[in-house]
Each structure stands twice: as C-alpha cells, then as structure tokens.
Amino acid sequence: MDGDxxxxxxxxxxxxxxxxxxxxxxxxxxxRCTGRIDSRKLRFSRAMVFAIEEINNSTxxxxxxxxxxxxxxxxxxxxxSVHVTFQLSNGPDPVIYTGDNCSHSSMVMAIxxxxxxxRSISMSxxxxxxxIPQVSHFATCAxxxxxxxxxxxxxxIPSDQFQADALAKLIKHFGWTWIGAVRSxxxxxxxxxxxxxxxxxxxxxxxxxxESFHRTHPHSRIQRVADVIRRSTxxxxxxxxxSTEMRLLLQELSLQxxxxxxxxxxESWVTDPKLLRFSFCAGTVGFGIEQSVIPGLRxxxxxxxxxxxxxxxxLTEFWEDAFNCRxxxxxxxxxxxxxxxxxxxxxxxxxxxxxxxxxxxxxYKAVYAIAYAIHNEVCQDTNSTTQCDKFTRIExxxxxxxxxxxxxSKNGYDVSFDANGDPVARYELxxxxxxxxxxxxxxxxxxxxxxxxxGQEFRINRNLTWLGDDTQVPVSVxxxxxxxxxxxxxxxxxxxxxxxxxPCPEGEISKTTDSPDCFPCPKESWPNAERDTCxxxxxxxxxxDEVLGITLAAFSVAGACLxxxxxxxxxxxxxxxxxxxxxxxxxxxxxxxxxLCFLCSLTFIGAPSHWSCRLxxxxxxxxxxxxxxxxxxKTIVVLMAFRATLPGSNVMKWFGPPQQRMxxxxxxxxxxxxxxxxLGLSPPFPxxxxxxxxxxxxxxxxxxxxxxxxxxLGYIGLLALFCFVLAVLARKLPDxxxxxxxxxxxxxxxxxxxxxxxxxxxxxxxxxxxxxxxFAILASSFGLILCIFAPKCYIILFKPExxxxxxxxxxx
Numbered sequence: 001m002d003g004d005x006x007x008x009x010x011x012x013x014x015x016x017x018x019x020x021x022x023x024x025x026x027x028x029x030x031x032r033c034t035g036r037i038d039s040r041k042l043r044f045s046r047a048m049v050f051a052i053e054e055i056n057n058s059t060x061x062x063x064x065x066x067x068x069x070x071x072x073x074x075x076x077x078x079x080x081s082v083h084v085t086f087q088l089s090n091g092p093d094p095v096i097y098t099g100d101n102c103s104h105s106s107m108v109m110a111i112x113x114x115x116x117x118x119r120s121i122s123m124s125x126x127x128x129x130x131x132i133p134q135v136s137h138f139a140t141c142a143x144x145x146x147x148x149x150x151x152x153x154x155x156x157i158p159s160d161q162f163q164a165d166a167l168a169k170l171i172k173h174f175g176w177t178w179i180g181a182v183r184s185x186x187x188x189x190x191x192x193x194x195x196x197x198x199x200x201x202x203x204x205x206x207x208x209x210x211e212s213f214h215r216t217h218p219h220s221r222i223q224r225v226a227d228v229i230r231r232s233t234x235x236x237x238x239x240x241x242x243s244t245e246m247r248l249l250l251q252e253l254s255l256q257x258x259x260x261x262x263x264x265x266x267e268s269w270v271t272d273p274k275l276l277r278f279s280f281c282a283g284t285v286g287f288g289i290e291q292s293v294i295p296g297l298r299x300x301x302x303x304x305x306x307x308x309x310x311x312x313x314x315l316t317e318f319w320e321d322a323f324n325c326r327x328x329x330x331x332x333x334x335x336x337x338x339x340x341x342x343x344x345x346x347x348x349x350x351x352x353x354x355x356x357x358x359x360x361x362x363x364y365k366a367v368y369a370i371a372y373a374i375h376n377e378v379c380q381d382t383n384s385t386t387q388c389d390k391f392t393r394i395e396x397x398x399x400x401x402x403x404x405x406x407x408x409s410k411n412g413y414d415v416s417f418d419a420n421g422d423p424v425a426r427y428e429l430x431x432x433x434x435x436x437x438x439x440x441x442x443x444x445x446x447x448x449x450x451x452x453x454x455g456q457e458f459r460i461n462r463n464l465t466w467l468g469d470d471t472q473v474p475v476s477v478x479x480x481x482x483x484x485x486x487x488x489x490x491x492x493x494x495x496x497x498x499x500x501x502x503p504c505p506e507g508e509i510s511k512t513t514d515s516p517d518c519f520p521c522p523k524e525s526w527p528n529a530e531r532d533t534c535x536x537x538x539x540x541x542x543x544x545d546e547v548l549g550i551t552l553a554a555f556s557v558a559g560a561c562l563x564x565x566x567x568x569x570x571x572x573x574x575x576x577x578x579x580x581x582x583x584x585x586x587x588x589x590x591x592x593x594x595x596l597c598f599l600c601s602l603t604f605i606g607a608p609s610h611w612s613c614r615l616x617x618x619x620x621x622x623x624x625x626x627x628x629x630x631x632x633x634k635t636i637v638v639l640m641a642f643r644a645t646l647p648g649s650n651v652m653k654w655f656g657p658p659q660q661r662m663x664x665x666x667x668x669x670x671x672x673x674x675x676x677x678x679l680g681l682s683p684p685f686p687x688x689x690x691x692x693x694x695x696x697x698x699x700x701x702x703x704x705x706x707x708x709x710x711x712x713l714g715y716i717g718l719l720a721l722f723c724f725v726l727a728v729l730a731r732k733l734p735d736x737x738x739x740x741x742x743x744x745x746x747x748x749x750x751x752x753x754x755x756x757x758x759x760x761x762x763x764x765x766x767x768x769x770x771x772x773x774x775f776a777i778l779a780s781s782f783g784l785i786l787c788i789f790a791p792k793c794y795i796i797l798f799k800p801e802x803x804x805x806x807x808x809x810x811x812x
Contacts, residue, residue, distance in 0.1 A: 003068025004390040005378075007052065007370055008088040010113030010123065011045045012076040013037055013314060015244070031083060033075035037318050039351035040272075041115065043301065044137065045071050045314075046351075047360045048112055050300045051367035061368075062375050065390045073314065074114060081119040085111070085126045109399045110135060110370040112363060116242070117141035117188040124150040131397040135369055137362035140267070141191045145420035152400050154421040156365040157289060158450070160188070160240075162425035163266060164195035166287050166448045167238060169458055170429070171264065172203040177497045178478040179205060179264075180234040182225060182249065184241040185212040192240040192266060206478060206497030208234040215244050222252050230258040235467075235476035238264045243272040250278045260467045262474050270430055271358050273350065276440045283466040287427035287448060292361035292413060298354040302344050322347055356442065365415050373402035425450035433465045484511050484532035487518045504531045507694055524688070526695045539688075541699040542605050542767040542774075549605050552774045559598035559781055566789045567591040573796050578803045586637070586660060590630035591789070596623040597781045601774045608686040613701035617684055618675040620777060621712035625671035627784065628719040628750075629664040634788075635726040635743050636663070671715055678708030689766070698766040713754075720750050742788050749783030 014033035022028050052067045072084035088108050110133040114120045120139035127134055128151050135154045136144075142161035144153050171179060181197070183189035189212060197207060209232060211225045226249065229237060239246060246269040263284040269275060270286030309315045309327065316327050325338040344352065354360075377398050379388035407416040417423060429446035446460035466474050482488050482501035487510055491498045504510055504518035509527045521527055525534035542549050570587060573579050579587070600623050603616040637660065682705035689698035703709045724747035757776040764772045795802050 001049075001052075001068045003052075003056075003066040005065065005374055005394075006068040006070055006108045007048075007367065008108035008111035008113075009045060009048050009069060009071035010074050010081060010084055010088075010111060010119075011041050011048075011071065012115055012119075013041050013045060013073040014075045016075060016077075031075075031077075031080050033073055033080075035075075037314070037321060039318065039322075039349045040274075042314065042318055043351045043360060044115070044363045046301055047294070047297060047363045048367055050294075050297055051364050051371075053300075054296070055368070055371045060386065061371055062379065063386055063388055065374075065378065065388050067371065067374075070108060074119060076116070076119075078119055078122050081114055082122050082126060085123045089127050089130060089132050107396070108132070109374060109394070109396050110403070112137065112366045112370070114139060115359075116186070117144065117191070118186050120144060120153070121150070121187055124153045128152045131400045133370070133373075133396065133400040133403050135366040135403070137366050138268075138359050139188075141187045142195050143187065143191050145422055147420060150421075154366075154369070154403055154417050156362040156369065156415065156423055157267075157359070158425035158427070159420075159422045160192040160266075161195050162450050163287055163427065164192060165199045166425075166427060166450075166458065167196055167264060167266070168199035168203045168205065169448075170285070170287075171200065171205055171236065171238070173458065174473050176236045176474075176476040177205055178234050178236075178476050179207055180229060180232050180237040180261075181207050181210040182229070182237060182239050182241060183210070183212050184245045185214040185217070186242065188242060188268065189240050189245075196238065196240060204497070206495035208232055208478070208495075213245060213249065215248055222248055225249060226252040226256075226258070229253065229261065230256070233478070235260070235474050236262045236264060239269065240266045241269060243269040243275065246272075247275060250275065250281065254278060254280065260474075262467045262476065267358075267427065270432075271356060271442060273353065273356060273442070276432065276442070279440060282432055282434050282440050282469055283464075284432040285445075285464060286430055288430045288442075289358035289362065290413075290426055290428050290447075291444065292357045292411065294354075294357055294361060294364055294411065297357070297360070297364075298352070301352060301354070304344055306340070318351070322349060322351075361411075361413070365410065365413065368408070368410050369403060369406050369415055369417075370399065372406045372408055373399045376402045376405070429460065431464045434469050481513050482510075482515065483513060484509075484515070485527075485530045486510060486515070488514055488516050509534055523690055524697060537690075537695065537697045539697045539699050540693075540767055541607055542770045543607070544605055548767075548771055552771065552778070553602060553605055555778050556598050556601045556774070559778060559785070560595050563591050563595040563598060563785055566785065566793060567595075569793055569796060570789075573803075576796060576803050578792055578795055585657060586630050586634050586664075587789075589664065590627060590634070591785075593623055593627040593630055594781055594785050597627055597777060601777045604770050604774050608699055608701045610685060613684040613686055614679055616701065617703075617709060617712065618679065620773075621675055621716065622668065622671050624716050624777075624780075625719060626664065626668045627781075628716060628723055629667035631743060631746070631784065631788070632667070632719060632723040632726070633660045633663050635723055636660075639726065639729065667719060671712065674708070674711055674715060678705060678712065681705060682708065684709075692765045700766070700769065717751075717754060720747060720754070723747055724751060742791060746784045746787035749787060750780045753780045753783065 014035050014037060016033070016035040048069065048071065052069050055061055056066050070088060072087070074081040074084060088111055090107070111123070111127065112135055114123060114136060115138040117139040120134070120136045121141070121144065124134050124144070131152055133152050133154060135156065137156055139155055140157055140160040140163065142159045142164070144150050144155065145159050145161070181193060183193040193210065197210070200207065209228055211228055213221050213225050241249070257280055263281050265284055265286030267286065267288045270284060271288035275281070304315065309319050319338070319342070320327055320335065323338060323342040324335055325342065326335045327338045374394070375388070377394050378390070378392045379386050404417060409415070415423065425448070427448040428444045429448065431443050431445045432440050433443045435441050445462045445464050446458070448458050450457055463471065465471060478495065478498040479500070482499070486501040486503050488499040489502045490496060491500060504527070507527065508518035508520050509531050510518045511532055521534035524537055526537045527533070528535050544550060544553060567588060570579050570584065570591070574584055596619070600616065600619040603612055603619060606612065684701045684704045687700055687702040689700050692698050724744070727743040727747055753776050757772065760772045761769060
C-alpha cells in the first residue's frame with residue numbers, strides 16, 4: 001500500500017523457496033516460495049497491516065499522514081531475505097515481482113522483521129551501513145545486541161541473554177543440577193545455548209550432553225539426537241530450538257518414546273500451539289512472551305472479503321489451503337471450486353486464533369515504535385493540537401535517531417529501547433498442563449521481570465504440573481546430595497556435579513549438605529557419631545564416682561584405719577616387752593607416717609586443682625621420707641643395740657632417743673627443702689592433656705618440673721636402699737624376735753613396688769597414671785605395716801605367752 005511514508009515488512013510466510021537453476025546466460029527467474037503457508041506467520045503480517053491502518057485512522061499519532069507498507073515473504077531463506085532487504089533499501093526500483101501485478105516502490109523508513117535471528121543478522125548487515133532501522137519482532141539472539149556489528153538493529157522481543165539467565169535461575173530454583181541440552185543449529189540456537197550454558201555454569205549446573213540439529217540436516221542426525229535423549233540419565237532437558245526443529249525432534253521421539261523427560265523450553269517453541277499435540281511433553285515449563293490483547297485484531301483478521309482475497313496471491317493461497325477449494329479457477333483432481341459458502345468465522349487455524357497473542361503483539365509494538373519515531377520527526381505537539389507536515393522529506397537515518405528515544409505505552413504495555421536496542425525483558429512462565437478433557441493447554445504460572453531488583457525477578461504464583469501430570473517436582477541430579485558429615489569428592493573425568501560422598505576423617509565435621517571440605521573441630525571438641533557437629537570432649541580424671549576411684553579410696557581409708565588400729569593396740573600394750581623392745585617412740589611415729597601415707601593417696605583422686613596438684617606430690621614425698629626415716633632409725637637402733645651388748649661397748653649413748661629424733665627430723669627436713677624448692681621454682685599445676693586420646697580430655701596434674709619430681713622419688717629411693725642395706729646386715733643378729741628381718745622383708749617389698757612403678761607410671765595413659773601411683777603408695781604402705789607390725793600384733797593379741805622378756809632375750 002502506498003503512503004506518505006512507507007514501512008517495510010519481512011516475514012517467513014512460506015517455509016521453503018523453490019530452487020532456481022542459473023545458466024549465467026539469461027536473467028534468472030524471480031524467486032518463488034513453495035510449501036504450505038504458515039498461518040501463524042501470515043497472522044504476523046496481517047497484524048502489521050492492522051497496526052498501520054489503525055495508525056492511519058488515528059487523530060493523535062501522525063494525524064493527516066498516511067503510512068504505506070511493503071511486505072515481503074522471505075520463505076525462511078537467508079538469500080531471499082537479503083534479496084528483499086536490498087529491494088526495500090534501494091529506493092525507487094524498476095519492478096518488484098509480487099505475483100500477477102507490478103508496482104513501483106519508494107525507499108522505506110524502517111523495516112519490521114525478521115522472525116529468525118539468522119535471517120535478521122543477514123538483513124542487518126546489509127542495511128546497518130545505511131542507518132536504516134530494523135525492528136525485529138522475533139529475533140532473540142544475544143549477538144544482535146552488539147552495536148558495533150548491528151548499529152541499526154532494534155527489537156521488541158527481549159534478548160536471549162535475559163532468557164538464558166532466567167532459564168538458569170529456573171533450573172537452579174527447582175534444584176536440578178544434571179540436565180541435557182538440545183538446540184537448533186542456527187544463530188538463535190547456538191548463541192542462545194551458549195548464553196544459557198554460561199549462566200548455568202555460574203549457578204553450578206552441569207550438562208550431560210549438548211546436541212544440535214537443523215531441519216535441513218539428514219534424518220539420521222535427528223535420530224541420533226533422539227537416541228542420545230533416550231540413553232541419557234538426565235531427567236531435565238533444556239531445548240533452545242526453533243518451533244520447526246522441535247516439531248521434527250518430538251515427532252522422532254514419539255515413534256519410540258523415551259523414559260519420562262521434563263522439558264524446559266525457550267520462548268520460540270514453548271508457546272507454539274501446534275506442538276501441544278505431543279502429549280508426552282505434558283508438564284513442559286518455559287518462558288514465553290507475555291500474553292496480550294489487541295482490540296479489534298480478531299475482527300480485522302476475519303474481515304476478508306472475496307475481492308480482497310482474490311487481489312492477494314498470498315491470501316488466495318491461504319484461503320484455498322484452509323477450505324480445500326479452488327478460488328475463481330477450475331477444479332482439479334484434489335480440490336473443487338470454492339462456492340462462496342466458506343465462512344472464515346468457523347475456521348480453526350493459527351491465523352484466527354487470537355487467544356495467545358504473544359509474538360503478534362511484538363509485531364504490533366514494532367509498527368507503533370516506528371510510527372512514533374516518524375511522528376517525533378515530522379510532527380509538532382502543542383498544548384491542544386498536533387501538527388504534522390506530510391511534505392517533510394525525512395531520511396531513514398532520522399527515524400533511526402528517533403527510535404532510540406521512543407518511550408510510549410500501548411494497550412497497557414510499555415515500549416522503549418535501551419542502548420543496545422533491546423526492550424525491558426519480561427516473560428511469562430508457561431506450563432503445559434492437562435485439562436479436564438485430556439488435552440494439553442498452556443497455563444501462565446508465573447513471570448520473570450529483569451527490571452526488578454536482584455532476587456525478586458522470578459515469581460511463581462500458582463502450582464505447576466510436571467512430567468506424567470505429577471505435582472511432585474522431578475529430581476535430576478548426577479549424584480545425590482552429600483549429607484552433613486560427608487564431603488564431596490569429584491569423580492574422575494566427569495563434571496563437577498558427579499561426585500562421591502566420603503565420610504569426614506576422624507576429628508573433622510561438615511555441617512552443610514554437599515560440603516566440599518570437612519573442617520577440624522576445636523581442640524577441646526570432638527565430632528559426634530554422624531560427624532556433623534562438634535561436641536565438647538568428655539573430661540576424664542580419676543574420680544570418686546567410678547569403681548576404680550572408689551576401690552582405691554576404700555583401700556586408702558582401710559590402710560589408714562589399719563595403721564590407727566595398730567597404733568591403738570601398741571598404745572594399749574605399751575608396757576609389754578614386745579612394744580618396749582621395739583623402740584615404741586619410733587614405732588608410733590612410723591605408724592603416724594604410714595597413716596599419712598595412706599591418706600595422701602586420697603589427694604590423687606578427684607578433679608585436679610592448683611592446691612591438690614601441689615599437695616599430692618609434696619605430701620607423698622614428705623610422708624614417705626618420714627616413714628622411711630623411721631624405719632631407718634629402727635634399723636640403726638637394732639644394730640646399735642646388739643653392738644652395745646658386747647663387753648666394753650658404749651655405742652648406745654651415741655644413738656639414744658635424742659639422736660634418733662634428730663636423724664628422723666634431718667632426713668625429713670631434706671625432703672621438705674627439696675619440695676619447697678620444687679614448689680617455689682616450678683610447681684605442679686592442673687593441665688588438660690589433649691594428646692593421649694583424640695576423643696577425650698585427660699585432666700591431670702602436670703609435674704611442672706620433672707626434675708623436681710624425680711629428685712623427690714630419687715631421695716625416697718636412696719633412703720629405702722640405705723635402709724635395705726642396713727637391714728640385710730642386721731638380719732642374722734641373734735634374737736628370738738629379730739626386727740631386722742621384718743624390716744628387710746618390708747624393704748624388699750617397698751623397693752620391688754617402686755622399681756616396677758617407674759615403667760608402669762611412664763607407660764600408663766590418662767587417669768591410669770594416677771591409679772598406678774596410688775597403687776604404688778598403697779602397696780608399699782601395706783608392705784611396711786604388714787611386714788613390720790603384723791607379727792608383733794599377732795603375738796600381742798593371739799600369743800600373749802610369747803610377749804615376755806625371757807622369750808625375747810632367749811638366744812639361739
């Protein structure tokens with residue numbers, strides 16, 4: 001249609017073009033399209049006509065100016081798209097073949113189209129250098145946002161970059177980490193899938209396979225893609241493909257159904273009603289362009305008069321295909337002549353279906369965007385009126401400049417372009433759900449708006465159904481999630497989503513699901529059995545609450561009671577010969593020191609503290625030295641006593657009671673001095689031992705100075721050895737009751753206990769170190785009291801007839 005300013009349109013109304021053989025001698029025949037008409041694409045072209053007529057009838061937009069149009073069929077062919085682009089951009093041209101009629105053209109202000117990204121790229125490379133704006137309604141390749149390559153390209157449909165990000169977030173939202181990917185082997189599919197895979201990697205999503213195919217490929221190629229889908233383990237498949245390619249793939253899959261698969265679709269095919277017939281795709285989810293309402297469009301589409309149809313070869317072909325008759329021509333074998341009863345109102349076709357106006361609205365907005373750009377260049381708006389000069393000559397470059405600035409709203413939808421020529425990205429989340437009748441229908445279940453703040457772009461507002469009409473979200477993972485207490489170990493040669501779950505090593509935990517590492521617990525904590533949390537290590541020490549502690553405490557108290565009882569027996573019989581003959585003063589002092597030895601072992605039981613750690617070792621060292629000093633004194637007394645019986649001997653005056661007391665005090669004072677130095681320089685202190693056992697803490701007394709501890713023990717051992725030597729020397733002295741023998745036996749037991757104590761003490765772990773020390777104290781103390789005092793108590797209590805001076809002095 002002629003007009004003051006013309007707008008070009010390029011649509012793939014047919015699918016294929018007839019191949020023309022060139023002989024390079026004569027001019028080639030004009031390009032002709034073959035194949036059936038795509039009713040949906042015909043609706044796109046008619047929507048453009050509708051928008052232009054609506055603008056021409058408007059009193060607000062371009063009043064007094066008539067827009068014309070030139071609409072061409074590219075037949076889905078890149079060469080033909082380039083050819084018609086040259087026709088539209090060359091200005092006055094001799095003749096353009098449009099069927100039966102010829103018409104002259106003028107240079108267009110802008111071009112609406114094309115549907116395909118590949119064909120749009122080819123067109124934009126031609127007209128970009130001439131600053132002729134191109135506004136596409138369906139070319140979504142992110143590559144077209146590159147203004148260096150495509151400076152004059154605009155589009156009313158969002159870029160695939162936004163859709164790729166939205167799809168990746170959708171998959172992440174439902175927890176799918178193991179997916180398959182198929183795409184059209186075209187600029188749309190390859191670039192869209194590349195953008196999606198990049199976004200998916202950032203979201204931690206792995207792809208099992210990525211296959212491409214095209215409708216022009218051999219059938220074996222599509223079969224191979226279908227076989228890959230059937231053999232795969234990924235339940236979720238992302239398809240970035242054109243509607244034509246998806247139809248071929250789904251047809252192939254329907255011949256031999258694969259295991260249930262959850263399809264995630266791009267906007268090119270997920271909103272195509274012709275694909276809803278594949279029932280095994282029920283549950284498909286994808287992003288589509290928002291549904292819209294264009295008032296008056298349905299009436300315009302259905303208002304086709306016979307003369308209008310007959311005047312257009314394209315409409316004639318559509319009419320004949322739709323009603324299976326020949327219009328105004330003689331009948332042939334397949335079709336009869338149309339009789340005029342055909343009613344387009346009753347026709348069920350994508351052309352008449354305006355219930356899902358998505359891409360059609362993109363065409364509508366593209367025409368209005370161009371019209372507003374022309375309006376801003378040739379019209380002047382005053383307060384109340386708009387004045388337009390239709391004689392103003394403008395160039396496409398001026399329209400191109402104004403297109404960058406357009407910002408308007410039409411039928412509730414905002415239209416504007418960013419610096420890359422892209423609109424604000426808004427998508428509907430579409431779900432293929434089974435209706436009550438069993439058919440599949442598209443249901444809008446949410447939306448995605450890239451203009452919203454990060455994290456709020458994606459919203460689901462109703463329930464979805466999944467594969468098999470199930471309401472349970474399917475699972476698509478290469479490996480199940482690793483529970484807390486384990487870590488992920490990648491499987492060799494596989495993507496990062498394929499891993500094994502390895503339990504955390506000893507002493508380490510992981511608190512989160514799918515943890516890549518395990519972390520050690522703090523020093524005073526230890527993992528629980530599941531190794532998902534750290535618990536405080538149990539503190540272990542020899543306590544009064546356990547059997548071992550109670551037993552040792554009982555023996556300690558029993559030993560102290562035995563010493564006190566013995567002392568009581570000796571005190572009651574202190575005038576008897578056997579008590580007087582054994583130096584009663586040293587005997588009572590020895591029993592007192594043995595009582596302290598028994599009782600000092602109680603300081604080793606219980607939780608160590610600063611005072612108990614200092615008391616236990618010093619009390620043990622001093623009381624044992626006091627005990628050995630008393631035994632040593634008794635041994636010396638025995639030796640001196642028998643030497644005093646020799647004629648002329650007066651040795652007893654040199655070792656009387658004062659000297660005996662001085663000997664005991666002197667030996668004991670040396671130990672007191674050693675302990676004082678030890679406590680003053682580096683005293684024992686309580687310590688948490690974390691090295692012996694990994695899973696528990698040993699609360700023990702550190703020696704402070706190991707030298708101090710071994711000096712204390714060494715001094716006790718030196719006195720015991722000296723006492724043992726003297727007792728051995730005195731063991732054969734004539735006496736009916738020779739105390740030296742008893743002392744010898746007691747020293748043998750004492751030395752044996754403390755010699756075996758050393759390796760046992762060093763090798764015993766934890767609280768058993770303390771138990772070994774207590775055992776050594778008790779064993780040596782019982783050895784002393786039993787060997788020295790038991791025979792005497794036996795005579796005092798059970799053999800009183802032997803408790804006489806005569807019996808004691810009876811020489812062998």
